[in-house]
Amino acid sequence: MAKLQPVRGTHDLLPDDARRHRHIVETGLAIASRYGFGEIETPIFEFTEVFKRTLGEASDVVSKEMYTFTDRGGDEITLRPEGTAGVARALISGGLSQSLPLKLYYQGPMFRYERPQKGRQRQFHQIGIELLGVPEPQADIEVIACGADILAALGILDRTVLELNTLGDAESRGAYRAALVSYFQDHAEALSEDSRHRLTVNPLRILDSKNEGDRAIVANAPSFDDHLNPLSQDFFAAVTEGLSALGIACQRNMRLVRGLDYYCHTAFEFVTDALGAQGTVMGGGRYDGLVETMGGPAIPGVGWAAGIERLAMMVDGVPGPARPIALVPVGVGVERALMALAHRLRKAGHTVEHGYSGNVGKRLKRAGRLGARVALILGEDELARGVIQRRDLDAGAQEEVPLDGIEGHLARFR
RNA sequence: GCGGGUGUAGCUCAGUCGGUUAGAGCGCCAGAUUGUGGCUCUGGAGGCCGUGGGUUCAAUCCCCAUCACUCGCCCCA
Numbered sequence: 001m002a003k004l005q006p007v008r009g010t011h012d013l014l015p016d017d018a019r020r021h022r023h024i025v026e027t028g029l030a031i032a033s034r035y036g037f038g039e040i041e042t043p044i045f046e047f048t049e050v051f052k053r054t055l056g057e058a059s060d061v062v063s064k065e066m067y068t069f070t071d072r073g074g075d076e077i078t079l080r081p082e083g084t085a086g087v088a089r090a091l092i093s094g095g096l097s098q099s100l101p102l103k104l105y106y107q108g109p110m111f112r113y114e115r116p117q118k119g120r121q122r123q124f125h126q127i128g129i130e131l132l133g134v135p136e137p138q139a140d141i142e143v144i145a146c147g148a149d150i151l152a153a154l155g156i157l158d159r160t161v162l163e164l165n166t167l168g169d170a171e172s173r174g175a176y177r178a179a180l181v182s183y184f185q186d187h188a189e190a191l192s193e194d195s196r197h198r199l200t201v202n203p204l205r206i207l208d209s210k211n212e213g214d215r216a217i218v219a220n221a222p223s224f225d226d227h228l229n230p231l232s233q234d235f236f237a238a239v240t241e242g243l244s245a246l247g248i249a250c251q252r253n254m255r256l257v258r259g260l261d262y263y264c265h266t267a268f269e270f271v272t273d274a275l276g277a278q279g280t281v282m283g284g285g286r287y288d289g290l291v292e293t294m295g296g297p298a299i300p301g302v303g304w305a306a307g308i309e310r311l312a313m314m315v316d317g318v319p320g321p322a323r324p325i326a327l328v329p330v331g332v333g334v335e336r337a338l339m340a341l342a343h344r345l346r347k348a349g350h351t352v353e354h355g356y357s358g359n360v361g362k363r364l365k366r367a368g369r370l371g372a373r374v375a376l377i378l379g380e381d382e383l384a385r386g387v388i389q390r391r392d393l394d395a396g397a398q399e400e401v402p403l404d405g406i407e408g409h410l411a412r413f414r
Numbered sequence: 415g416c417g418g419g420u421g422u423a424g425c426u427c428a429g430u431c432g433g434u435u436a437g438a439g440c441g442c443c444a445g446a447u448u449g450u451g452g453c454u455c456u457g458g459a460g461g462c463c464g465u466g467g468g469u470u471c472a473a474u475c476c477c478c479a480u481c482a483c484u485c486g487c488c489c490c491a
Contacts, residue, residue, distance in 0.1 A: 005482070060489045064415070082491085110491080115415075117485070126491060194488065210487080258490095269491095280491060307491030330449050362444095364451035372451095379449065393451070 009114070009122025015321075020312045021125065023319060025107045027153050028127040028306075035146045037105040037129050042086035044109060048076040053294055054085040054262060065112040067122075079111035083128045083305055084287065085294075091132060092296035100133030100299065107308075119278035119310045128284075128305035132291070135300040137235050140266040140286060141242035143302050147282050148248050150306075151270060156314040160270040160281055162249065164240065165256035167204075167264050168224070168232035170289065176227035177203060187217045204257040224254060235265050258283070262290040266302065275310055282306035324353040325410060326367030326393075328360055330379035337383055341376070341403070348407040350414070368393060374413045376406075 006012060013021060029039060048068050055062045067079040080086055083106050096102055107127045114120060129146060131139045144162070151157040167173050181203050188196055192211040199206065207218055228236070243250055250268070258267045267285035275281070284304025291299040325345060327338045342352045353370055355363030360377065367375050377389035377398075388406065391398040392413070401409050 008482075065489080112490080114489075115487095116483085120490075124491065128491090197488095205489090277486065278491075283491065305491060310491060326451095328450080359448070360450050361447065362451090366451085368451045375451080377450070381449095389450085391450075396451085398450080 007122070009116040011121065011123075017312070019321065020315065020318050021308055024154060024308050024311050024315065025127060028107065028150050029105055031150045031153055032105040032129055032146055034149075035103070035129075035142060037103040037131075037146070040087060040090065040104040040106050041108065042080075042083070042090050042106065044111075045077050045079050046086055046089060048078040050085050050089050050294070051078050051081060054088065054290055055081075056262075061112065065114055067111045067113055081110055081112045083108075083110065083126055084130060084290070084301075084303060087130050088132075088291050088294055088296070088301070091291060091299070092294060097133075097297050097299060101139075102130070102132040104130045104132070106130075117278075118276045119307070119313065121309060125308035126305045127308060128303060130301055130303035132301040133299050134302075135288070137238035137242060137266075139300075139302050140239045141246070143284065143304060144239075144243060144266075144268060145246055145248060147270065147284070147304050147306070151282065154311060154315050155317055156272075156281070156311065157270075159274055159314060160272045161251055162243075163253040163256050163269050163271055164243075164250040165253050165267045166224070166228065166232060166236040166239075167257065167267055167285070168228045169235075169264055172228045172232045173264060175229075176222070176224050179222045179227060180204065180206075183221055184217070190217055207255040207257060218255070232265065239266055258285050262287040262293060264288050268304070270306075272314065274314055278310060280307075281310050281314070320371065322351040323371050323373040324351040324367075325413070326353050326355060326363070326370065326372040326375040328355055328363045328367070328375050328377045330360055330377065333380050334378050334383050338378055341378075341388075341406070345407060345410070350407070350410060364391075364393075374410065 011017075048066070051066060052062055061081050066081055069077055071077050087104055087106065091097060091102065105127070106129075107125070109123050109125050111123055113122060116122060127150075129143060131143050148157060148162065151160060168176065181199065184191065184195075184199050184203060184206060188199065190213060191199070191206070192209065192214050195206045195209050195211065195214050198209075206214060207221065209215065209218065225233075240250070253269075256267055256269060263285045265286040265288070268283070269280045270282040271279040272281050273279065282304055283306075284302070286300070286302040288298075288300040290301060291297065327342055329335050329338050338354070342354065345352045353367070353372065355366050357363075358366070364375055372393055375391040375393055377391060382388050382400070386403050387400050388403050389398055390401045390409070
């Protein structure tokens with residue numbers, strides 16, 4: 001620690017950034033509430049086992065990206081790398097399976113030990129929703145629609161594309177996986193080193209390889225659609241038809257596979273080309289096997305997560321802070337009276353700022369910088385007469401008004 | 415974890431083919447205006463030139479290492 005600086009991959013959220021994040025979190029919650037989602041907060045750390053079991057031992061997240069430590073009691077603890085596992089754990093340990101379906105919205109920091117770059121940090125923030133206990137495709141449609149609505153409310157939906165794919169049910173996925181492995185094994189010699197590794201760890205991932213040689217081989221790989229059983233085909237058809245009925249445009253992306261083991265059927269991402277290498281703004285899908293994998297009852301689920309930092313880079317129109325009323329004293333004799341006035345106005349619901357120091361000019365200048373709508377200027381003379389100068393900083397107009405009932409007078413300047 | 419680029423004032427960036435006091439714009443502070451902001455003018459503060467080591471009479475500049483940032487890969491939000 002040569003210099004006092006934040007840990008690599010972590011950042012302070014200064015007031016402007018914090019406001020941006022809050023806007024996203026609150027917009028997300030407001031929209032999700034319309035869909036019947038309620039907020040849940042789970043701890044930001046869990047027993048390491050929770051993530052190992054749900055994400056799969058071989059996944060990148062578990063094998064190299066987790067912040068894991070042993071606590072003073074000797075327990076293996078991990079800072080959450082994503083939100084779904086914690087929600088599923090809460091469902092089981094809280095006995096929430098008695099109140100299905102569950103519709104949950106969450107928000108908060110996640111931690112992954114990765115090399116930072118644009119749109120990727122070691123501590124980052126997500127919003128997300130999970131809909132648990134509904135096996136029908138209507139749940140998938142609703143979850144995606146909710147996501148699209150949030151992106152629309154943030155003003156970024158039209159800069160994203162919804163990519164959609166199906167991984168089929170367990171049977172279909174297993175059959176396809178076997179066909180893929182067999183195909184790629186025949187071409188293993190020609191595959192890139194990365195993809196040969198993927199062959200053993202996550203063969204579906206090869207479909208998404210950016211390596212040119214791999215792409216040539218992928219072009220002739222078996223098609224997922226040929227391995228979907230009728231049930232999976234019907235499920236996917238219901239999802240696409242539902243989206244289309246809601247006017248939500250999407251693109252089939254046959255190479256879209258989610259990295260995490262527990263996904264089935266629907267997989268989707270809202271992607272953009274505005275964020276460099278990190279194209280995914282919101283990603284999710286169906287995870288029917290997850291809760292059971294964790295040792296709970298067989299409860300299906302579907303959900304998504306979105307990176308707040310990535311959203312923040314695309315959002316404009318973040319509401320600014322409330323415009324304050326600036327109090328300006330003339331001379332030291334009135335400062336006590338102004339302090340009392342500030343207190344009075346704040347109790348009445350106004351946002352009030354003091355200038356703290358300097359002459360009238362300085363304080364008005366500072367008031368302008370703070371974005372004040374009005375300044376109240378008070379001197380000995382005004383105080384004695386029970387009045388105050390109310391200056392409209394936008395219009396540049398000034399008027400003398402009685403101190404009595406000033407709260408009401410200011411109402412129109414909020 | 416792998417590969418490339420960049421670190422000079424609060425911010426954006428010049429600059430020194432190695433040479434004595436390192437600059438600009440914006441921002442900040444103050445004055446012109448001791449009771450009136452936004453414009454203008456004047457002045458001021460603020461830099462171990464990321465950090466450590468090496469080469470040299472001399473390093474902000476060259477070399478090595480390190481840290482941070484950044485772009486890409488892997489993976490993902």
